[in-house]
Amino acid sequence: INTAPKEVLLALDESMSQVLVDEIDSKRRSEAFKKVDDLHNVIGMDADLLFRIQDYLCVKSQTFSVDVTVLSTPGRIKLHSVVSRESGAIKVLRWEIR
Structure with a gap:
């Protein structure tokens, strides 16, 4: 989540909008997400969407x-x-x- 290009986030699900991706980007620029569940705090993210994409996300990368x-x-x-x-x-x- 913290380093993925916006285009990758947008491609995760049909319900991902540019507005939501921009909101995720804004949040991660101010403070890195510590866990995937932190996406619940992003305006526009709903529980169903997060459930569908959570297996594709992580907060640590090598x-x-x-x-x-x-x-x-x-x-x-x-x-x-x-x-x-x-x-x-x-x-x-x-x-x-x-």
Whole structure:
């Protein structure tokens, strides 16, 4: 929940609206969700919808995407990577220059 792109949240169920996804995003930016059940506190989330999507959600992740933009003369370089965190060690799973 805390790191999923809005597009992923929107695709979880036909009843997920952009307004609800924006509300989830707003809440998680102010404070990370500690448990999936915390979604009950999001305006627009009802018990039936949460029941349908709860098996697809978690609040902890070991895999993250990292996007870095370096600005310098004469231009800009963008790097996109996917990393995994296991036992405190970071492992790069994939990277590309865009």
